[in-house]
Amino acid sequence: MAEAPPSPIDLLVIGAGPAGARAALRAQACGLEVLLVDENSDAGGQVWRPLPPGFTRAAGVRSSAEAMQGDALRDELSGSGIRCLFGHKVWNVGGSLRTDLIGPEGVVSWQPRALLVATGTTERVVPFAGWTLPGIIGLAAATILLKSQNMLPGRRTVVAGSGPLLMAVASGILKAGGDVAAVLDLASRADWLQTLPSLASRPDLLWQGVQWKALLGRAGVPLLYRHGIASVEALGNEFRVHAQQVDMTGAPVAHAAPVVFEADAVAVGHGLVPGTDVTRLLRARHRYEAARGGWIADADAQGRTSIAGLYVAGDGAGIAGAAAAGAHGELAAVACAHDLGRLTAEAHARERNRLLAQWRKPARFGRAMAGLMALREGAVAGIAPDTVVCRCEDVTRAEIDAAARDGARDMNQLKAWTRCGMGPCQGRTCGDVAGALLAAHVGNREAVGCFTGRAPLRPVSLAEVAGDYTYADIPIPKAAPL
């Protein structure tokens, strides 16, 4: 069996992105014994994902702001002496907040006094005919390919969906020497203009967006507002992408002529969904907030959930963007330090007010972006009956509708009746869209709820959980007296 952990810890932080890493640093500064875990090989999360080990930045190339922020964070963490477990996946969390991890050396469990969940988001993709074809990847996946692997998604890529990742990915492809066949944005130009007052709170990020757009203009990339993908056909290694005009809800406009683009790759994403695996597993109270990404743990401004000792921070607690995540993580850390008796009420109030002021501006920007990425009901309503919604179990929209008509009233019934969300991804990929489909029958998202959190949160083999043991390790109770 795995060795017992060497020393007790006060706070275990899951996720070493901007929120989790800053929370760990702040908690340590408050005198807490901290353990920071992440399934990736280093800190930074998705937004500040490092280059793969062995890669170095080419001489004479100016690093992006994101790369520099990520490198600075990793340097600060490694200099801090905070215990970090990278390459470790959390596969279960018990009621006492005991956290079970699986890493390269097998399983290990830790019993912290408090737990901070900073697990970020996963990407939502509203299904269309052909979306499961190899070569069609998420927008977030494309950013990982470009930023970390330094690889193009294809020679010629259609970039589609909603939100700021569209421009980030399209301009990233151009800079890396690839072609962009078209950018299809569900939002209209007016939708973007409406966010301008909020974007002005972060002129640096707004300027970055302006530069991205200018780059696309110079490259002559068609930018189609109020357009989505109706279907993708595979022709050998090439795709034929059928673009279609949509209305403000994302629903296809019936009489609009389709526009066809040829490409060998598609990067598509319709916003981010907060990762609530751990808080759902622990049965914390959740609420539905479309503008912040969907279901989120019900928490106060400092990330205290309905369960004592359980905190959430960053985009996983409701989307407010990477720039706001660090301050949010620190807010949760000082709350935790106070709750564990390591920070006086006065010191805590002072820190809280300072951090809230620091958080507000970037959060305003991030929430405006989250609004652009929010799920559009018309897009979900437009999913064709024979399109697969749950990729793991090949469950189609028609099967979900049939289950609803047969009386499925919540997500767990839907799962039990159709296997939707029962596969290895645990519903992370389809859950939000499946919820919207069922809610269209039942009335609202609150009524259908979300999939009950279940261990294992990541696939793990029975052999790995059992570990190595001999017969002598198995406790055999003394036989009862005859």
Place this chain on the structure above:
Amino acid sequence: MPSLRADQAVQRGPAVRFVADGCAVDAFEGESVAAALFAAGWRELRRSPRDNAPRGMFCLMGSCQECVVWVGAHKLPACQVPAAAGLEIESLDFREQRLG
């Protein structure tokens, strides 16, 4: 076909060769197995359970499980496995056929 690797901003690690379903794949150390296979034109990694439809890497962050392959005794998302010299991976179907 020109490479999908973009080397404007980075110096890659050493060139390595790993084995996928018995075939040699050229990559650079540290690249994810999913990305290296993709760059080699190997997009289909498995078949879906009911429709037997082709699937490949999708989220690249270890969430969707679409790119799961066998690495020794472990089933792992290929996007989370770094390429290394001598690494051997097998697609789920390949191992099933090999073991009968």
